Amino acid sequence: MALSEREQQVLRDLEEQLNDEDPSLAETMQHAETALRRPSPRRIGAGAALLLLGLAVVIGGVAAGSSSxxxxxxxxxxxxxxxxxVTLMLFRPSSKATAAGVGNAKRSxxxxxxxxxxxRRRDGQN
Known part of the structure; x- marks a missing residue:
């Protein structure tokens, strides 16, 4: 659903206000946004390795034609x-929210x- 012109203007105003009030937070948010779009090199490497291994197994299966x-x-x-x-390379894990919840539980x-x-320290001093 597209935003109306008024909603787009409100978002632009909020963004400008954030940049004025806390430029470091705005910069962090921009970096986080680009990091979420960028695929992980580790996942791409693992996915490519699995893809090549899968192709090698298929070729091995064709070569071992002795038993159907x-x-x-x-x-x-x-x-x-x-x-x-291929799915490992293309899709991000959806357990980020779950992992963040576990981290918050540890922090809490x-x-x-x-x-x-x-x-205890405060009660000991009184």
Whole structure:
């Protein structure tokens, strides 16, 4: 759904206000936006390796034509590896929100421990 002209103007005004009030945060947000669009080199490398391995397994299955069952199984396995490699290269993991939640849970328990220590110190001084 496209934004109306008024909504686009409001967004531009908010962006300018953010740049004026906190330029470092605005710069960080811009870098984070471009980083989310950029694919991970590790995922691309792993996906390309799986793709090549899958193609090698398919070729090995064709070359091992002595048994049709083994040939078919190797072909299916190679195809599955190749598809897995391509999906690994093209799609980002959707577990970022879950991982962020786990990180927040660790932080909250850390913060709770720090708060308890602070309370004990404060009670000990009174």
């Amino acid at each position: 069952v083994v040939s078919i199984l190797l072909g299916v396995l190679g195809f599955a590896l190749a598809v897995w490699g 328990s850390f913060m709770e421990r720090q708060s308890e220590r602070w309370d």
